[in-house]
Amino acid sequence: MTAADPLDVSVVVIGGGQAGGEVAASLRLAGHRGAITIVSDEDSYPYTRPPLSKGYLLGQTERSELLLRDEQMYRSHAIEVRTGRHATSIDRRARRVGLDDGTDLGYDALVLATGGRPRHLPHPELDGAVNLHYLRTLEDVDRLRDGFTVGAHILIIGGGYIGLEVASVARRRGLEVTLLEANPRILSRVAAEPTSEFFTRIHREEGVDLRVDTRVAEYVLDATNRIVEVVLTDGHRLAVDLVLAGIGLIPNVELAETAGLAVENGILVDTGLRTSDPHVFAIGDVARFPAADGSGMRRLESMPNAAEQARVVADNILGNPRPYDAEPWFWSDQYDVKLQVTGLSTFFDETVVRGDPASGRSLSVFYLKAGALQAADIASNPKEFAAAKRLVASRAVIDPALLADPAVALRDIIAALPASV
Numbered sequence: 434m435t436a437a438d439p440l441d442v443s444v445v446v447i448g449g450g451q452a453g454g455e456v457a458a459s460l461r462l463a464g465h466r467g468a469i470t471i472v473s474d475e476d477s478y479p480y481t482r483p484p485l486s487k488g489y490l491l492g493q494t495e496r497s498e499l500l501l502r503d504e505q506m507y508r509s510h511a512i513e514v515r516t517g518r519h520a521t522s523i524d525r526r527a528r529r530v531g532l533d534d535g536t537d538l539g540y541d542a543l544v545l546a547t548g549g550r551p552r553h554l555p556h557p558e559l560d561g562a563v564n565l566h567y568l569r570t571l572e573d574v575d576r577l578r579d580g581f582t583v584g585a586h587i588l589i590i591g592g593g594y595i596g597l598e599v600a601s602v603a604r605r606r607g608l609e610v611t612l613l614e615a616n617p618r619i620l621s622r623v624a625a626e627p628t629s630e631f632f633t634r635i636h637r638e639e640g641v642d643l644r645v646d647t648r649v650a651e652y653v654l655d656a657t658n659r660i661v662e663v664v665l666t667d668g669h670r671l672a673v674d675l676v677l678a679g680i681g682l683i684p685n686v687e688l689a690e691t692a693g694l695a696v697e698n699g700i701l702v703d704t705g706l707r708t709s710d711p712h713v714f715a716i717g718d719v720a721r722f723p724a725a726d727g728s729g730m731r732r733l734e735s736m737p738n739a740a741e742q743a744r745v746v747a748d749n750i751l752g753n754p755r756p757y758d759a760e761p762w763f764w765s766d767q768y769d770v771k772l773q774v775t776g777l778s779t780f781f782d783e784t785v786v787r788g789d790p791a792s793g794r795s796l797s798v799f800y801l802k803a804g805a806l807q808a809a810d811i812a813s814n815p816k817e818f819a820a821a822k823r824l825v826a827s828r829a830v831i832d833p834a835l836l837a838d839p840a841v842a843l844r845d846i847i848a849a850l851p852a853s854v
């Protein structure tokens with residue numbers, strides 16, 4: 434950094450999502466005095482995305498409630514927010530960022546919080562189809578909500594969190610819902626079979642026509658470029674009013690790549706979230722970082738990850754270095770079920786289930802590796818989640834019979850652990 438005092442360095446943040454908004458605010462709250470500019474290609478000030486596929490789509494959360502902070506806060510803290518602007522280049526030698534309006538910004542520290550964009554269906558003929566939707570931004574949801582009329586038939590492609598949360602809201606808004614998952618089960622990327630089975634049953638109980646191992650084989654469009662019918666790989670034909678595809682996220686790495694930074698399924702960073710250039714950091718959905726447990730590089734698409742990484746980078750810019758080592762956690766709201774997840778279910782050799790995936794609205798699934806707890810999916814049991822967080826953080830070896838027994842409270846398992854864990 435060039436400024437003598439880290440509190441005076443000038444910071445440019447590219448991306449105005451959760452990560453971008455949070456890093457700017459964290460800097461100021463920690464006493465940073467230098468210039469801060471956020472460049473966002475969206476028209477809104479930084480907002481939080483999780484409610485988009487939940488309360489905002491349902492119509493229960495107001496637009497203003499999504500804002501991380503109100504506009505006045507940015508003004509009073511001298512944070513410049515350039516909305517509707519796209520960063521087009523990074524000159525790392527001169528430390529300048531070029532924008533699409535021909536201006537440029539100098540920096541001592543640059544934070545790339547460029548996020549990702551929805552993966553598009555591999556059918557170029559669908560680009561521009563008027564009733565095809567993807568979900569990432571406020572504008573996407575405003576468009577989708579316009580088609581949410583009682584009795585309309587929505588086809589949802591993809592059984593990840595986007596597809597499942599939209600299915601839940603659509604049923605509550607009185608739409609007919611068909612959901613297709615290409616894999617043999619939903620949530621296969623992020624959860625084990627008992628969790629998939631639990632949510633499959635709940636969606637079917639709520640009236641969703643949920644089909645796994647199924648894709649669209651053919652789209653039929655009318656003269657107005659509207660998808661009116663689909664032919665499925667199982668041979669069925671369905672008339673549709675709107676289509677939502679939630680088939681994954683592509684990290685926005687192009688700007689970093691063109692600037693010569695190391696990129697591989699995300700912008701590569703070290704434990705302090707620095708890229709291959711020490712003046713440039715990357716955070717949020719786009720950053721691929723070394724896992725604190727030594728299990729390799731990972732990229733997490735979640736709001737808590739974005740928010741915490743922002744705080745870590747703010748400290749690192751301000752000369753209070755610390756690594757990013759937070760335990761991952763997630764949540765998802767579907768109907769009356771709140772799923773809370775602690776840890777990552779990527780590495781496990783055994784699952785233990787507390788409850789019955791085939792009945793009821795609550796369930797806990799524990800992931801173990803060599804007997805040690807790695808992660809837990811807890812549905813509709815916030816108290817159990819609080820205890821599960823502590824247990825997962827301990828990575829303790831726990832008797833599976835105790836975990837499986839609903840009569841044994843997790844807090845009693847914690848109390849019985851040796852003091853050293």
Ligand code: NAP
Pocket residue numbers: 486590591592593594595596598613614615616619620621622647648649678679680681682734735763764765766
């Ligand atoms: P996702 O988690 O990758 O799930 C998409 C699913 O659709 C995958 O199982 C995918 O299978 C499947 N798929 C792909 N192409 C398909 C096709 N042509 N037909 C049918 N199924 C197909 O992605 P997402 O749900 O779009 O979510 C995007 C990101 O936002 C994810 O990281 C997600 O976790 C995050 N998000 C999180 C929350 C939350 O935490 N509550 C809420 C919303 C979004 P393959 O994996 O085989 O491609």
